[in-house]
Amino acid sequence: MSVAGIPAPYYIQVLHEKGSNYYNNKSHAFELRVNGIDRSFFVHLEYLISQSKFFEENFATVKEGDLVVINNVPSPETFEPILEYLYFGDGDKWYDTMTPENYSDVWQNVKFLGLDEKAVSICQAYYDANLGAS
Numbered sequence: 638m639s640v641a642g643i644p645a646p647y648y649i650q651v652l653h654e655k656g657s658n659y660y661n662n663k664s665h666a667f668e669l670r671v672n673g674i675d676r677s678f679f680v681h682l683e684y685l686i687s688q689s690k691f692f693e694e695n696f697a698t699v700k701e702g703d704l705v706v707i708n709n710v711p712s713p714e715t716f717e718p719i720l721e722y723l724y725f726g727d728g729d730k731w732y733d734t735m736t737p738e739n740y741s742d743v744w745q746n747v748k749f750l751g752l753d754e755k756a757v758s759i760c761q762a763y764y765d766a767n768l769g770a771s
Contacts, residue, residue, distance in 0.1 A: 653726030660724040667703040673713030684723050690751025712742030728759045735763045
């Protein structure tokens with residue numbers, strides 16, 4: 638993926654650097670509800686479609702102010718840390734939310750959302766360090 642000729646890794650890095658200005662900020666956002674979570678998230682298309690095949694394939698036509706509901710996220714309980722990761726790119730913080738008990742749920746969400754190779758590698762690192770030798 639590239640945006641107007643800007644390489645994807647650079648574009649995503651810039652998004653992460655500006656994440657604190659946009660995370661759950663209603664400005665220029667659409668409302669996202671995930672079945673199983675009792676509150677809404679205000680999200681920005683750039684953050685989602687640049688790092689998730691699911692959002693790229695299903696939400697390309699969403700506009701500011703729209704309400705979107707996702708009914709089939711495998712693990713609503715582990716969704717919010719993934720959303721934070723998409724905004725901030727802080728793999729260490731996301732890694733620290735994983736536990737042996739929730740890892741399978743996190744991994745199911747990563748596959749469902751079609752997250753990028755960096756996200757997959759963070760999950761793989763957690764698995765190798767905590768579950769792989771058991």
